[in-house]
Amino acid sequence: MATAIKVENLSKAYQLGDFGTGTISRDLERYWARLKGKEDPFLKIGETNDRTTKGNSDVVWSLKDLDFDIEQGSAVGIIGRNGAGKSTLLKILSRVTSPTTGSVKVKGRIASLLEVGTGFHPELTGRENIFLNGAILGMRKAEIKRKFDEIVDFSGVERYIDTPVKRYSSGMYVRLAFAVAAHLESETLIVDEVLAVGDSEFQKKCLGKMGQVSKGEGRTVLFVSHNMGSIAQLCNKGILLNNGNLLLQGNINECVKAYTYTESKKIKNYFEGDGLIKQATAYTIFDKSSARTKILLEVTLSSACVIQDMVLGFMIKDLSDTPIIALNNRHYENYASSFRNITQGKFLITISDAPLLEGKYKIDIFLGDRLADLEVISDALLLDITERYEQQTAFAIDSKLNKLYINNISWESI
Amino acid sequence: MNTLTTQENWDIEITAKNNLLDLKLRDVWQYRDLLLLLVRRDFVSFYKQTILGPIWFFVQPAITILFYTLVFGNLAGIPVDGLPKPLFYLAGTIVWNYFAECLTKTSTVFKDNSALLGKVYFPRLIMPLSIVLSNLVKFGVQFLLFIILYITYLLKGSAIAPNIFLLLLPLLIVMIAALGLGMGMIISAITTKYRDLAFIVSFGVPLFMYTTTVIFPLSVAELKYPAYSWLVKFNPITAIIETFRYGFLGKGSFSWDLIGYSFISTVIILITGTIIFNRVEKSFVDTV
Numbered sequence: 256m257a258t259a260i261k262v263e264n265l266s267k268a269y270q271l272g273d274f275g276t277g278t279i280s281r282d283l284e285r286y287w288a289r290l291k292g293k294e295d296p297f298l299k300i301g302e303t304n305d306r307t308t309k310g311n312s313d314v315v316w317s318l319k320d321l322d323f324d325i326e327q328g329s330a331v332g333i334i335g336r337n338g339a340g341k342s343t344l345l346k347i348l349s350r351v352t353s354p355t356t357g358s359v360k361v362k363g364r365i366a367s368l369l370e371v372g373t374g375f376h377p378e379l380t381g382r383e384n385i386f387l388n389g390a391i392l393g394m395r396k397a398e399i400k401r402k403f404d405e406i407v408d409f410s411g412v413e414r415y416i417d418t419p420v421k422r423y424s425s426g427m428y429v430r431l432a433f434a435v436a437a438h439l440e441s442e443t444l445i446v447d448e449v450l451a452v453g454d455s456e457f458q459k460k461c462l463g464k465m466g467q468v469s470k471g472e473g474r475t476v477l478f479v480s481h482n483m484g485s486i487a488q489l490c491n492k493g494i495l496l497n498n499g500n501l502l503l504q505g506n507i508n509e510c511v512k513a514y515t516y517t518e519s520k521k522i523k524n525y526f527e528g529d530g531l532i533k534q535a536t537a538y539t540i541f542d543k544s545s546a547r548t549k550i551l552l553e554v555t556l557s558s559a560c561v562i563q564d565m566v567l568g569f570m571i572k573d574l575s576d577t578p579i580i581a582l583n584n585r586h587y588e589n590y591a592s593s594f595r596n597i598t599q600g601k602f603l604i605t606i607s608d609a610p611l612l613e614g615k616y617k618i619d620i621f622l623g624d625r626l627a628d629l630e631v632i633s634d635a636l637l638l639d640i641t642e643r644y645e646q647q648t649a650f651a652i653d654s655k656l657n658k659l660y661i662n663n664i665s666w667e668s669i
Numbered sequence: 670m671n672t673l674t675t676q677e678n679w680d681i682e683i684t685a686k687n688n689l690l691d692l693k694l695r696d697v698w699q700y701r702d703l704l705l706l707l708v709r710r711d712f713v714s715f716y717k718q719t720i721l722g723p724i725w726f727f728v729q730p731a732i733t734i735l736f737y738t739l740v741f742g743n744l745a746g747i748p749v750d751g752l753p754k755p756l757f758y759l760a761g762t763i764v765w766n767y768f769a770e771c772l773t774k775t776s777t778v779f780k781d782n783s784a785l786l787g788k789v790y791f792p793r794l795i796m797p798l799s800i801v802l803s804n805l806v807k808f809g810v811q812f813l814l815f816i817i818l819y820i821t822y823l824l825k826g827s828a829i830a831p832n833i834f835l836l837l838l839p840l841l842i843v844m845i846a847a848l849g850l851g852m853g854m855i856i857s858a859i860t861t862k863y864r865d866l867a868f869i870v871s872f873g874v875p876l877f878m879y880t881t882t883v884i885f886p887l888s889v890a891e892l893k894y895p896a897y898s899w900l901v902k903f904n905p906i907t908a909i910i911e912t913f914r915y916g917f918l919g920k921g922s923f924s925w926d927l928i929g930y931s932f933i934s935t936v937i938i939l940i941t942g943t944i945i946f947n948r949v950e951k952s953f954v955d956t957v
Contacts, residue, residue, distance in 0.1 A: 261679075269955060282862075346954070350790035353685055353951040360679040365790075373788040378714040387710055390703035391789055419717070 257362070259327040259443060259475045260348070265357035267318040267343050267499075317343040318354070319499045325492070327362070327442075330469035330476040332490035332507050334483070334514045339496040341479045342447060345369060348477065349445050363442025366392055370447070372432035377421035381412060381431055384420050388435045402438045409464070410434035411457075430457055437464045443475040444468055448482075462489055483511050483575035487655075515574035515615075526620075526635045532556045535620055535635055539609075541642040547662070548640060550606040554620060557599035558629075565594035566623040567602055571616050571638065579611070579658050583621060610659045612652060615639050691947075696792040703791060707799035712806055726810040730766065734758040741884045750886045750920040752829065753822050759815050760914045761883035764841075767808040768849045768906055769874050774800045775853025776870050779861045779953050786954065793950035794943070797854055801846045808842070819917065830919035837916060837928075841909050844932065847939045848905060854942035858949040862956045881906040886914075887922040905931040905938075 318340045325331055333341050346352045348359060349367030374391040375384050385406055389399040399406075407413050410430045412423070420428060436444075446465065466489055469476040480486050486493070486507065493510025495503040503513050526535040534555040541548050552569060568583025584590040594602075618636040622629045652660065697704075716722040734755050741747050742754040749757040775797045779786065782796055822829060860867045881904050882890070891898040901907050908931035915923040 347683060350681070350683060351787055352954045353683065356685055358685075359681075359683040361681040361683070362678070363680055365681065367789060370788045374785045376710050376714055378717040379710060383710070383713070387703075387706045390700070390706045391785070391791060393700070393791065394702075396702040396706075 257327045258324045259329075259362050260325040261360040262321055262323050262325075263358050263360075265318055265321040265344075265347065265359060266316060266355050267340075267347060267352075268314050268355045269317050270314055316499050318347075321357070321501050323494065323501060323504050325475060325477070327475055328469065328473040329492045330466075330478065330490040331492045331494060332486035332510065333477060333479045333494045333496065334481075334486060334510055335496035335502075338498075340499040341496055342369070343499075344496070345445055345447055345477065345479060361443065364393065364440075365443045365445060366436065366439040366441035367445035368392075368433070368436040368447065369445070371429045371436075372420075375420055375428070375432065378419055380419055381416040381423070385431070385435055388432065389439075392436060392439055393441070394439060398440065406434045406438050409437065409460075426454060426457070433457075433461055437461070437468070441474070443477065445477045446479070448480045458485075465489055483515060484577065487511050524637050524639070526632065528632065528635075530632075531558045531622055531630045532620060532632060532635075535632075537618055537636040537638050539638060539640055547607065548609045548611065548642075550609045550611075550638065552604040552606075552618070552620075552636075553601065554604070554622075555601045556597075556622065558597070560598075562597045562622075562624045562629065563595065564592050564625045565597045566621070566625070567594070567604070568621040568623070569604065570619040570621070571611070572619065573658065574615055574617065576617070577658075579616070581619075581621075583623075608662060609640075610661060611638075611640050612654060612657060612660055613640050613642070614654070686951075693792050693794070693947075697794050697798070700791050700795055704795050704799055704802065707795070708802045708806065711799070711803035723810060726807055727814050730759060730762055730811050730814060733762055737762070737884055747885050748889055750888060752914075752918050752920055753827050756815075756818055756822055756827075756829070756918065757886075757914070758884065759818060760917060761881075761910050763808060763811040763815055764845060764910050764913055765878055765881060765883045765906065766811065767804055767842075768845045769878070770804045770807070771801050771846060771849025772853045772856075773870060773874055774804070775850055776856035776860060777867060778853070778857050779949075780864075780867070783954070794946065797850055797857070797946070800853075801850050804849075805842070805846065829917070831917055832915070832919055834912060834916035834923060837912055840932075841913055844909055844935045845906070847935050848909075851935070851938035851940075851942035854946040855938070858945040861949055861953040877904075880904045882910050886920075887911055891922075902927060902930075905934045907931075 321344070333344065335341050343352075345367065346369065347354050348361075349365060349369060351367075351369070372388070374388055376387065379387065385403065386396065386399055389406075390396065407416055410427075410433075412427045412431050415423060415427060420431070423431070436446075444465070462485055465476055465478065468474050469489075476489070478486065478490055490507045493503070493505065493507040494501065495510045495514055497517070503510055524537050527533070528535075532554060534553075536551075536553045538551040538553075539548060540551070554567060566583050566585055568581065570581035571579045573579060584593070616638040617634050618638055620630075620632045620635045622631075716725060719725060721728075737758040738754045742749065742758070774781075778796050778800065786793065786796070819829075856866050856870060878884075880901055882901065887898070887901060887907060890901045908927040911921045912923055912928050915921040
């Protein structure tokens with residue numbers, strides 16, 4: 256397949272801190288160094304971009320020596336933590352800013368949707384804004400005219416099309432804006448995480464449209480999102496960035512796996528805190544004879560004031576943060592209010608037949624007093640389920656479709 | 670001939686530096702629809718939710734010349750070459766306003782539009798060009814006011830006589846626009862990083878007006894301050910205003926030297942401005 260985008264040796268340095276009186280002398284120094292043909296003195300001392308640690312210099316490399324090719328017609332998901340350089344990469348690719356060194360070569364037009372509704376003017380009507388926004392994104396007027404009905408139809412805001420967009424709800428605003436961008440006729444479409452505002456129906460519609468763009472029309476799509484679910488669904492290739500470096504490029508599933516793995520490494524199966532919940536541990540036990548997975552959740556707490564009617568709960572999520580189950584003792588008649596006037600103690604939650612599939616899960620712990628929340632610890636524990644009954648059959652379960660497994664089920668002819 | 674390496678054709682190449690003289694005018698032409706839509710946006714959004722609508726374009730110059738006539742004409746008694754005072758002031762004011770609006774708006778173009786320019790690419794030159802064109806529309810409306818007043822005085826039999834230099838009008842308009850655009854772009858490039866200059870512009874532009882012949886004719890300046898009148902002539906706007914008045918009203922100072930000087934400085938300023946702008950636009954997003 257032909258290469259659509261070729262990135263060579265791409266780096267981008269940013270200056271940290273404030274621009275003020277001090278910067279002019281530094282600018283002069285840099286200018287002087289350039290005049291004499293020397294290397295920029297301030298780029299030499301640049302550091303990798305780790306936002307959590309304090310550095311010594313004012314310059315960080317938001318992207319460092321990136322090299323990769325993107326094939327025409329592929330849908331590429333760009334993943335990484337906040338500050339990994341995803342947005343910087345998209346900004347360079349969409350020519351909003353220029354790299355410090357290196358180059359990007361592109362075939363065909365690029366349309367980028369880094370933000371929804373860029374250039375919408377609140378005073379203008381939806382109709383006027385479709386034309387303005389389309390032109391900003393690089394469409395000719397005739398092209399917009401031809402697609403106008405299609406755009407309005409896709410957005411689903413026909414009734415409001417002659418109303419100023421300042422009267423729109425934020426959802427309608429996003430719908431209209433995405434509709435315009437989705438109808439661009441460019442060889443490459445760049446989409447930053449912009450769909451978060453729309454309702455789920457519209458999000459699905461957008462993802463569908465983007466899938467159609469890449470699979471159906473053979474155009475290249477670059478997509479940034481923190482939602483691993485939609486990335487895995489939409490993309491076939493992935494680029495994993497970490498602190499401005501290219502960690503992995505290749506199949507999207509490998510990238511998502513590598514990303515979620517590095518993310519989950521930070522959570523252990525043991526939690527220690529200085530709030531009300533002092534300690535928590537999770538164990539899984541696979542009982543071969545009954546082929547059941549048992550989960551034990553041990554929580555130690557100590558409170559300065561009396562918890563009158565304690566509620567202790569947990570939530571199990573997958574690594575993309577999709578909740579799978581969330582329960583507490585009030586959901587069970589037998590335990591609804593069995594913990595009264597608690598100040599401290601050790602509690603054990605036993606799930607004797609956990610219907611979870613093989614894989615890694617995150618657990619949130621919740622502590623409350625009647626209806627009041629006392630403490631919620633997100634991502635407190637990591638649960639690693641390695642053995643499962645269903646693995647004993649010859650047919651594997653599709654993990655894309657299934658989150659849970661049902662033990663007691665039967666197929667009979669009646 | 671058989672070469673092993675295939676030369677691939679790339680449509681866009683993104684690198685750290687671009688050619689100083691590559692102004693990407695072809696790109697600008699590609700985006701001409703955007704230019705017109707931006708002008709339309711500015712024009713339409715100006716009078717949305719107002720009752721008088723575009724009439725507001727008339728109000729500002731009308732009130733201004735009323736005050737100029739009262740204060741400078743009558744109270745201070747600055748002679749106006751024997752011309753009708755409102756007409757004299759209006760001629761200077763609309764030319765000056767067009768220049769000043771182009772200059773101030775262009776000088777903050779990166780700052781004002783950083784939200785838009787930081788999210789989507791289009792030839793950056795479109796933005797200042799749209800400012801110049803939007804203000805041209807405004808100038809056109811104010812020019813209409815001037816023509817109405819002009820005809821009124823002509824019918825009343827005032828001592829005004831249009832002459833052949835009226836034909837220079839299109840050139841004059843282009844020169845004002847180019848001057849405002851060029852100076853604005855130079856300032857805009859500097860203000861992306863250091864905002865200091867923006868302050869100078871905000872109080873400097875109204876003061877700068879007094880070094881042009883908006884409220885006094887060049888002849889008066891030469892008569893009263895012969896030693897300093899070069900300062901007024903030095904300002905390229907002076908020649909434009911004087912020629913404008915001379916063409917319409919038949920009085921004032923016109924010389925090919927003066928307008929020639931003004932033309933050359935305009936070209937130099939415009940080229941310098943465009944090159945500087947072109948250099949800064951690539952990465953202003955990081956510093957603005």
